[in-house]
Each structure stands twice: as structure tokens, then as C-alpha cells.
Amino acid sequence: GQNIDQPTEMTATEGAIVQINCTYQTSGFNGLFWYQQHAGEAPTFLSYNVLDGLEEKGRFSSFLSRSKGYSYLLLKELQMKDSASYLCAVRDHNTDKLIFGTGTRLQVFP
Amino acid sequence: DADVTQTPRNRITKTGKRIMLECSQTKGHDRMYWYRQDPGLGLRLIYYSFDVKDINKGEISDGYSVSRQAQAKFSLSLESAIPNQTALYFCATSGRSPLAGPTDTQYFGPGTRLTVL
Numbered sequence: 463g464q465n466i467d468q469p470t471e472m473t474a475t476e477g478a479i480v481q482i483n484c485t486y487q488t489s490g491f492n493g494l495f496w497y498q499q500h501a502g503e504a505p506t507f508l509s510y511n512v513l514d515g516l517e518e519k520g521r522f523s524s525f526l527s528r529s530k531g532y533s534y535l536l537l538k539e540l541q542m543k544d545s546a547s548y549l550c551a552v553r554d555h556n557t558d559k560l561i562f563g564t565g566t567r568l569q570v571f572p
Numbered sequence: 573d574a575d576v577t578q579t580p581r582n583r584i585t586k587t588g589k590r591i592m593l594e595c596s597q598t599k600g601h602d603r604m605y606w607y608r609q610d611p612g613l614g615l616r617l618i619y620y621s622f623d624v625k626d627i628n629k630g631e632i633s634d635g636y637s638v639s640r641q642a643q644a645k646f647s648l649s650l651e652s653a654i655p656n657q658t659a660l661y662f663c664a665t666s667g668r669s670p671l672a673g674p675t676d677t678q679y680f681g682p683g684t685r686l687t688v689l
Binding site: 493502503506507510551553559562564565 | 612613614616617620622630660676677680682683685
């Protein structure tokens with residue numbers, strides 16, 4: 463079966479660093495995606511990992527460990543506009559479909 | 573101009589009515605998807621199409637049908653709407669061409685908020 467777990471909600475302070483974790487179980491893994499979604503808006507692509515290690519893109523970084531079925535999204539120098547939901551999604555190797563987690567709602571306070 | 577468009581953006585309808593949601597894309601992608609999003613349940617796949625002649629059911633296809641009229645157009649129909657189909661519906665596209673970004677990333681339309689009374 464397939465299962466993706468991520469925390470439901472997190473809070474952080476402007477200027478701080480926050481790490482959003484995602485664990486997954488899948489029968490065939492072919493990449494992990496992170497999306498950002500502001501309330502009522504479309505998800506927008508943030509990052510993609512298919513090999514173990516850290517991918518850095520500006521203030522956002524994403525890490526993957528395939529052996530542990532684990533990823534995290536790291537947000538640095540938090541800004542108020544980073545308040546949003548962050549969706550972890552795994553692509554299944556056999557079907558090429560994306561399986562989404564339920565998302566982590568991040569609130570950034572001044 | 574947006575690469576992935578959805579119409580309508582909002583729709584209120586009554587139980588039993590037939591509803592069509594439309595999606596168009598100018599990204600040149602071959603793959604298109606329909607998802608629904610409900611609070612606490614995340615994005616769930618309704619139908620997907622890997623090319624014009626290929627239509628596949630997702631995890632929650634009951635009560636829905638789709639039509640891939642062209643590479644750029646993918647429509648979702650609710651034949652007889654019911655209240656538990658009230659949700660936010662997203663179309664997405666992806667492709668495997670070199671221009672499509674990192675390996676088949678899905679790009680989402682702005683969404684259609686559907687309310688069935």
C-alpha cells in the first residue's frame with residue numbers, strides 16, 4: 463500500500479527556520495515533490511528529490527533518504543508570506559501517479 | 573496568461589444537475605489530471621490521461637466522467653451532482669519533454685470551487 467504522513471500544523475516566528483517532515487511508504491518510489499499551497503489557491507511546485515541528499519533552492523531546501531522513507535522541507539529566514547500549507551507528494555514508479563499527503567499548515571507569526 | 577486555466581472558477585448547483593468543469597493548458601504537456609481537495613483529506617486523484625487516447629480512473633472516480641477533447645483540453649463531468657461532491661477541484665498537467673521541467677512535475681490550474689446544494 464501507499465501512505466504519506468506529515469504533521470497537520472506547525473507554527474514559527476518570522477526570521478526563524480522551520481523543518482517540515484514527511485515519511486512515506488510506497489510499493490515503488492520514483493521521486494518526491496514538495497508543493498506550497500496558499501489558502502484557496504493552487505498548489506505551486508517547490509522542489510523535487512529522486513536521489514538521496516539535499517537540494518537547495520534559495521531559502522527552501524529539501525532532503526531525501528530513500529532507505530528511511532523520509533524527507534523534509536527546510537524553510538529559512540521565514541517571512542509572513544510563507545504562511546501556507548506544504549504538501550508532500552510521492553510518485554509511484556509503477557503507475558507514475560502522485561500520491562499526496564494531507565499537507566502541513568504552517569503559520570508564521572511576527 | 574496562465575498556462576493552465578479552469579472554468580468556471582466557482583459554481584453553485586443543485587442535487588441531480590449535470591455539471592461540466594473544463595480545463596485548458598498552453599504548456600504543451602501530454603498528461604492531464606483531475607483532483608478534488610477536501611479539508612483534512614488532501615488532494616485525491618479522480619481521473620488522469622497520459623495522452624488523448626488514454627483515460628484512466630484514479631482513486632475516487634465513481635460519480636465522475638471525463639473527456640479528453642484534444643491534447644490541450646480535459647473536461648470533468650458530474651452526471652448527477654450530489655452534496656458530497658462539494659469540494660475544490662483542480663486540474664493539473666505534466667509532460668516528459670525537455671521543456672517540461674524536472675521530470676514530470678505537475679502544474680496546477682487555479683481551481684474550481686463547486687458547491688452542490
